[in-house]
Every structure is written in C-alpha cells, then in structure tokens.
Amino acid sequence: MKTVNMLEAKSSLSRLVEAVENGVAKEVIIARNGRPAAKLVPVDNHPTERRIGVAKGRFEVPDDIDQHNDEVARLFQRGTVK
Template structure:
C-alpha cells in the first residue's frame, strides 16, 4: 500500500489515478501532516439500474380533485399567504 503526502498527491494526481486505475497500486493513501486522511481506490463496475416507465401503474389512485389546491400551494411556495 502506497502512501503519499498531500503536496505529492496534488502535483501528481493524474499519475496516482492511473496507478490505481491500471492496478499497479490497489489503493493509495493520502496523508496530511503524516496522518492518513483519504484513500484513492478504483471504482467497482456498477451495473446500470433499469427503470421501467409505468412501474407503479395501478398501485395508487389519483383523486379527481388533485389539482384543486394548485394555486394555493404555489402561493405558499412563493411566499404568499394561503
């Protein structure tokens, strides 16, 4: 495990990221005043989450008067009174 001070990390960030990205270093610890404060590690591949439009269809009922208070709510958000 490689440890670098903050000044070195700042001046060589691209190289340090490349070292971690390519697996030359599994992680790099960044220290300030000799005390570890951060860890540079590669990101794990995250599978994209598939979102389906209409996934909640039929899960709830929208009342007919849903728009009744739109003006009042807008006035409250804009600093007006009810």
C-alpha cells in the same frame, strides 16, 4: 498500499488515479502532516441500475414501427428469413 503526502497527491493526481485504475496500486493513502486523511480506490465496475420508463413521454412510437421488420431481418440474415 502506497502512501503519499498531500503535496505529492496534488501534483500527481492524474498519475495516481491511473495507477489505481490499471491495478498498479490497489489503493493510495493520502496523508496530511504524516497522518492518513483519505484513500484513493478504484470504482467498482458494476453496471448501474437501469430504470424502466426513463424516457416515458419523450417520444411517440409510430403505429407502423414494425413495417420493415422482414426487410431488416433479411439484411441481417443475408437474404433468408427463417
């Protein structure tokens, strides 16, 4: 755990964030007048929650959307459709 004063945190915020992102420092305590005031920690890399229907009403699916499925499959499977 690294502790820095407010002035140092202001002048080197990018470096401190990079250290936390890269795991060089697990957390950085920012102190004001020698007393801990805030903690800089990495954000959890958990995927954000996906919502179903988020694009509802923004576009219409054409009736012939599946028209080229076989052709696309052949392109991906090097000319053979299984």
